[in-house]
Amino acid sequence: MKIFFALLIVIILAFSGYHLTFRSFRLPLFARKFYLTGTEFLFLGLLLGPQFLNILDEQTCRGLEPLAALLLGWIGLIFGFQFEVVKLKRFLPEFFLAAVSEGILTFIPVFCGVYFALPLFIEITGPIKIVTALAMASAATCTAHAGIALLAPDSVAGRQNTVKLLQYISSIDSLVALLIFNLAFFFRSSLFAGPSWVRELGIGFVISVVACVSLLVLYLLFLSQKRSEQELTLVVIGMTVFISGTASIINYSPLLTNFFMGFCIANLTRDKERIYNILISVEKPIYILLLFFLGGTMQLGSAWIIYAAAGYCLLRGLGKFTGGYIITKAVSKLKHQPAFLGFGMLEQGGLSFAILFDFQKAFPFETTMYVVSMALFAILFNDFLSPFFLKQLLKEGEK
């Protein structure tokens, strides 16, 4: 009976929780931070997972594979839609350069740290090590701006430019994160199993390009006619699942393929607003489900995960601080910005979760679950630390 009640309670909690969390709940700031990012659902997932209630058992998860792919695809599409060239052009090219540089400067220390330090904790070698380091570094590159939304309006009022820059950087560095994550798929172990990996890589590249172009043509054909709201919903859901399936079959990422589609559709079709409304209408529940699935696989058994998470967090912080410092000194149009701009970029947010989930699905190595758990703990650390550093940054800017 325990499971029966737990299932009902968890589902009611989850969906009522979504409304409380994202809509109308009022809490003290420290607790609001926890609720606004939806972190509690990670723990609800943990509760549902095999370590506790075992509702999200292996069989159920396998049955829910299409849903998992849909989640990743959906998130990819939403991110792709954010890169509408016309809107991006409103910002200075220096801003773009700064955001990309900051992303790369975060990537380098985290990649090196994970690559060299992870073998100290777990047995990890060869391409698996590279792939894991790339995935972890790309997740670390992401920045979220939910923390800014939580700040009182008066604390933001005098620093609108800094806040805008932070929001812009958090959108653009996700592009860097996705491109880095893309590299991980070039290091698939099956590629290196063959005698000529260059040839394999070439074939893989051609297949990916042909698939992406064909899918884009298909999508555009669907959107070439005026469709009702219900029909458009069907097309978006159907295409997202279809694209996710295609991506898996060609050993590629559903998140990245759908990101590419989202980017193209946002820039090529007249229905972009309607599609975006469909996508955004279930964005929060999708995000919650993603946290559920990730929480379900979290590992609590080993103490090293916590230490490694602290190290990962530290490396990421170092990257962000350095990146922030360098861009404010090197880019002339950003010289008036506070030198510790990196203080405002600690929060990791939704895309890191999606990257970790995609990594977990695409590269199910023995070590994956532990490494993902480490990254999840690091995201939690960052979520708790970021409000303090963000306040410091804005105070600094005031001076």
Add this chain to the structure above:
Amino acid sequence: MTPLQKRDNLLTCFMILVLLTLFVLWLKSIPFESSWQRAGLINLSLGFVMLAAYVTARILSIIGLPLISGCIFAGIIAGPYVSGFLSIEMVDQLKLVDELALSFIALTAGGELRLQSLKKRKKAIILNIVLQTVVICCLVSGFVTSAGHFFAFTGNLSSVQIIVLAILLGVISVARSPSSTIAIISECRARGPFTETVLGVTVLIDVLIIVFFTFALAVAKVIITGSAVMDLQVFAALSAEMIVSLLVGVGLGLIISFHIKRFGKDLTLFLLFLAFAVTKTSLWLSGFMDSQFNISLHLEPLLICMSAGFFVQNFSGVGDDFMESMDRMALPIYVLFFSLAGAALNLDSLRICWSMALCLVVIRIFGILLATFIAGTISRDPACHRQSAWMAYITQAGVAIGLAQLAQRQFPEIGVYLITLVLAVISINQIIGPIAFKIALGIVKEVGKR
């Protein structure tokens, strides 16, 4: 829409279908090495079936076929018996999605039943249920008993076995497909006395059929074993199961209405997950009760969802908001459900016993015609209603298969014959049923009245 636009639409649909098919054929030629790729194949198939079914339905709608017929047709083509794109294992793997969709449709079915309309059409609904049950059951049973020996398929069965087969087939023939009915009504945006009667009869028969079938099973057992005593405990257990299912449904309805009142209208995903929870929990609970307490308690997810939908529609005051949310997701759910239903249609069974299945379909339709005409005459329905009502009750689906599987477990000696015949009959009914119902709605002029 101008003829030119229609031609453009058709051309685009064909181009999409060709591109989709070529793309999928190319992907299937790639060798699969990892579990990730195999998982991808499920997603690809699901997406393909959804999109191809929708496009096929759009093409077939030009000649007036209902959307679900297009989906079923696409499902048959993609299924294991025609192109083999969806294997039997894959159709089985997609069962979870199928069950989720069915629970969702059951919620809609309950929500479509408005107490006021049911009260107004009470007489016609009761008459139809009673007459259809008696007439169809008697005609089909009578036909199988008298002609069973003449068909090669059932020729080697003993007389007692033929009688048992006849009784079970007779009762299963009464079963309907509320999902198809709801889908057609929703597509045609139909409303009126004819639609209300059909909906009421279809949904109520779907509930009552479980009682009739349990009774038929008990009678069949008496005939097979030759004992003169009927096990009444079965009826007590069945009543308990139905009452508990209805009560759980009311509880679920309370939760849904609380959610709508407290948090607003945006509840499509909430409803989807509730439907999933009901399906999963019902299955788990029946296994748990059986293994832990040796009690056979099988909660009916469909009954739970239907009563939940009925409660929200009629007793919560938020019925319209509820139906609006259901409507938003209706198209993807219907397309997915009916294309998978098409893929699951067992054409092998039809090949094995097509002559007998065809006779059963004709007899059943004749029974429906007779019963609906008498019911319509007694309840003084307009002439067009009386003459076309039979077309609304042909569809048959999941419940009939479920009942046949249940009977197969109870009577393994005739189980194969029963299930093969039922699957064959359903294959025909599910193809002609939706088309006939759409035509009927057009004849009674209730299309587009919402």
